[in-house]
Amino acid sequence: MHICFLTSEFPKEGFPHGGVGSFIATLGRELVERGIKVSVVGLNYVSNEETEIINGITVYRLVSKKQKGLQWYYNSKVITNKIDSIHKEHPIDFVEATELGLAFLPKRKEIKYVIRMHGGHHFFAKAENRKIEWWKAFQEKKSFKKADLLVAVSEYVGETTRNLLKLGDVPIQVIYNPVDISKFFDASEIDYVKHTLLFAGSIVEKKGIRQLIESLAFLVDEFPEIHLLIAGKGGNLPGTKIPYLPILEKSITPEISKHITFLGLVNNSKMPNLIAKSNICCYPSHMEAMPLAWLEVLAMGKIFVGSTAGPGNEAVINNVTGILANPYSPEDIADKIKWVLDHPEVSKTMGKNARADVTDRFSVTVIANLNFDFFAKQKNEMF
Template structure:
């Protein structure tokens, strides 16, 4: 098969990327290893084209247009032109995109189009209790109409997406995003730093980082030398102001104790993330909303005791008090209670960590995910 992913987020050194980019890279490399041809087409970060090859994955980054009010048209035109050119040389079997990705894609005869539910505009509008942007809402609905099939990364994202968008009785599969178990695995060679707590992810409100910071004074009452390490890129408000600056100026100074126990490291290279998990005694991800989330399974695969959110897909990933702990991400008290339980009760933490590694290996292996996805692709090809 020739599978083509449409995404602007494929990882590029020196540029931050999110979970969608990580997923596409992981899956694309795995499909290449199975003998499939894989292409990735998307906008570049800059105004010039650039082609590259990543372990057999052909990446086509198209120059980014900045024409006020018409950028979407020029960008879509370039993507359609590239897809047509690729198809002419080596016929494409599957085109895959996220929720809005097919809105302005012209369908090629004989090609099947898949939308992967990573969490689109309607999904997050509900989650964040905000209105639907008419332009984005229009694109998402238009995109869904063009799809020949859908893949949900969690039952939660499927259930909440279908409140607003129609799947048109098209085939739908469930396939959690995989993690790279050759990168994320137990590392006994790396010394654990006593009472260190790690958070990895975009530093923004919906990741629960404010509540995690507010939990620290309560943690420090029980574990006075605990330190919270925050690794991740900044998020910016509509007016361009920094969320990290907001935390440093409006939240940290009001803590009754502990600002010096909270360290912002900023974004770090993806290759360094496993070592940061390994150094921590506990990994904490109190997200208000996720479609699946990769950080919790990554830390679990490394044999770390993990605190995740009881909301959204949390219970699909962690069974509370079996392979991790689930907290109320809106409650600093709940977050602090879970952290203290793991820092103080070493035997429990070790037991949860071992079971976490086992379950992550079973559920999130690249091999299992590649099987699920190729089987679904083939089932679409067989349909008229």
């Protein structure tokens, strides 16, 4: 069996990469170990073509075309030509892309085309209450019309996308994102810095960072030593090029600012220790598809305060493996944090439950097996 993933975000040393790239790198490695040939086709970060094999995955990084206004057309031809050349040498069974990824690709009848929903344009436009951009909407609808198979990383993102794009009763296979447990040690018994909160992620409105900061006003009198560490880089206001971080910083009162430290972007290799040393990890997102950052905290057995929005109750078993708060209510976020601080032993038990649950439901071995079974079944039905 041969699966070809389409992404320009596959991790490359010295360059930033997105969550989809990390997902494919993790899953692809495991699929290779199960005897599947895995290729990745995408555009390069630099102006030359490169091919390399990483953990058994053949990665093709192509030269991006710069023709203004028609860049989408020429880049789709570059990707199509590479798929064709790979297919001639090693016949491809499945081509997998994200929501917009199939829009301009011609289909070959001997290949099945898969969309895996990580959260597309319609999904996040709704979540951020912003206008649909017609060009992206056009691409997304065109892409879904070409898909033979649909996979979603959570039931929520699958069903929400079904409703937004009016997909009818087409089957959607839910397979969660995987977590490589081996990269995240059990921190449930490690000493932490008391009353330290950690937020990690993009500093944008949809991540709930403003409400988390505002929640401190309900906590500082009772917990004067409370301190929020914010790890991540700033993004822009939705649909604009206006930086969000300066606006956020101006909204913080002097009383609260002394309880906050902005750490900037933290290297992935340093995140586990930062998570381990924090009392509570709190990521009250307004919307996610299936947040890998949440799963990484849970995998470490840390007490976690997440969000009731979106797939929150799919990732977290409320009051068993973590706690879910209303992400739009600073007071509710504060109440959940206060409960954790007042119940350290029960919280420790939740952390242990979380690590066990992630191992059972989200570990890379479990998720890779589900993907293998899904593709194997589809391949058998092709013949």
